[in-house]
Amino acid sequence: MLSRCSKFAGAAGVVALFAAAPALAQEAAAAAPAAPFTPTAEMVNKGDTAWMLVSSALVLMMSIPALALFYGGLVRSKNMLSVLMQVLTIVSIAALVWVGWGYSLAFTGGSPYVGGLSKAFLKGVDASTLAATFSNGVYIPEYAFVVFQMTFACITPALIVGAFAERIKFWPLILFVVLWLTIVYFPLAHMVWYWAGPDFLPSAPGDHGLLWGWGALDFAGGTVVHINAGIAGLVGALIIGPRIGFRTELLPPHSLPMTLIGAALLWVGWFGFNAGSNLEANGLAALAFINTFVATAAAALAWALVEQIVHKKPSLLGAATGAVAGLVAITPAAGFGAPGTSIILGAVASVVCFFFVTTVKNKLRYDDTLDVFGVHCVGGIVGAIGTGIVAAPALGGQGFFDYTVMPAVPGTYDMAAQVITQIKAVALTLVWSGGVSAVLFYAIHKTIGLRPTADAEREGLDINEHGERAYNY
């Protein structure tokens, strides 16, 4: 299996943490006669470091204000603040949980399924410790890696709340988020993104997460972020049940200008998310950047064109939704595809999501308020499987690198096998996240309760959960 180790098995598929380096190096030395590798401060490039810090700030902007406004504009005005407050609070608590135990569980070795607690509360991490990138002999400050990955842990649970917006109690939601991060997100991030790093894998060939070992390609988080959040949202929406008035009353968005501001800021922030996931400021980061740009443009346009055909009018909400679907789909493929194939991937994902959101959802009659499943999960699945196709060198893709030798060399690409691997990774994500999320939602629903009273829901969550109103005329 290791022959299929991929170059970018992950947003930031790295790790290698040198608080534990002396012991690790000694073990490696005992196993292999080669001299133990020790990264030095000279292997850190200031350009890479600056890029990672900027990217981290861009990804934070995707949560607040971008996602908050994107979602907020889509709910009714009586629930505007509840959505903004949920996103802001989730970002805050996820950041604290991340430095508490999230980083350690996701990015230390231990098992293929989850890391250990050796770096809980960032023990052993300081301004001189380093994290690996995807290139031999290139490192970034570990703090930069910690904070970049932290922003991913912040936005992923915030994505979920759109599925059951307008009908959730605040503190039970926050409790869910802490449990979900710990039991679902951190292990999945470990499975997809953890590996020893290009300079350490040859002497420690088993030191990586489960899906990374399968050779699943996920450049910036199609599985860990989007499919993961999308399926969790669907499960939550089903357990909580539809909103009062669903399918019987008018439930239109209260401010589509807000939604466009949010969608546009998401697009800008996504450059940090995708191009930042390269961990180095180089040509591949630029490739991820342009792919992110053109796939999104194609997706926005595709949605508008399909609407013109089906509904006779192209809507702003449609184009903005298409843009987000394109961003989701290009996420796992950003550093693998070529601009041409990225355009096709974005357009295809947009059309599939359109069909799902407008037709399948209406047939199945579940109330996924803001289409978290229809856009993030469905778009994520199209992107994850599409990654196996667009990454093929025959189509101008980047293929993958074999890191079992030093220095790493390009591996032999088999598109059919890669697509099957991608499907396996999608399936594992759906089962793991869907299953555990169902247990968590159900347990909280049956104990402290997830849903406000009917009166509170009718009057609006802003007044009843937060004691304030968004708009005072």
Next chain:
Amino acid sequence: MKLVLAIIKPHKIDEVREALGSLGVQGLTISEARGYGRQKGHTEIYRGAEYETSLVPKIRLEVVVEDDFAPRVVETIHQAAQTGSIGDGKIFTIPVEAAVRIRTGEQNNDAL
């Protein structure tokens, strides 16, 4: 005195006001209203969810004038607000019993 009450399309208000100004109308009151008549509203679609909106936005215009002046005011509004398509609105003329200008206490026609 007559109250001329007109329900018109919102984008026609400036033309109507200008025409009434040229006619010599001294003041009027408008409010934003919603309603329906033969124009049955419209359909809004948000991500495939279709909403039939039966109440469409209109402007409700009220102006009180002397009895003899009322037909010309009605005709002026009629011409200025007409587009010829469904939803142009309606004009009603209603008798008014009394009027008082609050600042001076002037009565009836003097108060207009």
